[in-house]
Amino acid sequence: MLKAEEGGTAVVVCSTCRFSAQARDDDRGVRGGARLGEALRALAATDTRYAGIAIHDMPCLFACGDHCTVHLRAPGKVSYVLGRFAPDRDAARAILDYAARYADSDHGSVPYAEWPEGVKGHFITRSPPEGYVAT
Template structure:
């Protein structure tokens, strides 16, 4: 059931998420999550600033009320689940830009002034790393 992946900063995207609250897949039958994974990988490949961020995908993050969700995580850092993204390059770039600032932070906390506009309003929850709670 579990598949081992890199243990560094990563965006784990739900590849089975809906395209929108009303629609599961596009005209080609690809889910919104599948399109978001494609966009994340395409944008990442085109910009060396994103080299330190892994893009991983899995089926269902259980955030089904929110379409196109991702989980941002790194060892010993607070993690974040974000959703309600359009599955496109603009959203992918905003997520990756935030991930770079997140990876550079001490504990996963990024100053609001450093948040890309494209992630504001998309946070669903934060998760403490194993063995920690947030003060």
């Protein structure tokens, strides 16, 4: 049921997420989450700023009311679920730009002024790391 992955900063992509609020799949029958994962990996492979950010797929993050969701996490940091993205390169860049700032933060809190425009309005939840609550 669980598969071990390396620690560190990671973007976990819901590989089974809907393509959009209206459509389950794209015109080729591929889910939006799978397309977003492809876009994240393609961009990460071409930009060294994202070298320390792992990208993992997971079927269903249980955020089915939203499409194209990701979970951003790192040991000892607040984690976030974001969604309602288009499964494209622009969304992938916004997610990875935020993830890079998140990786550089002490506890997972990135000042709002540093948020890429493309993630604003996409946050669904935040969760404290084990043994902590956010203040």
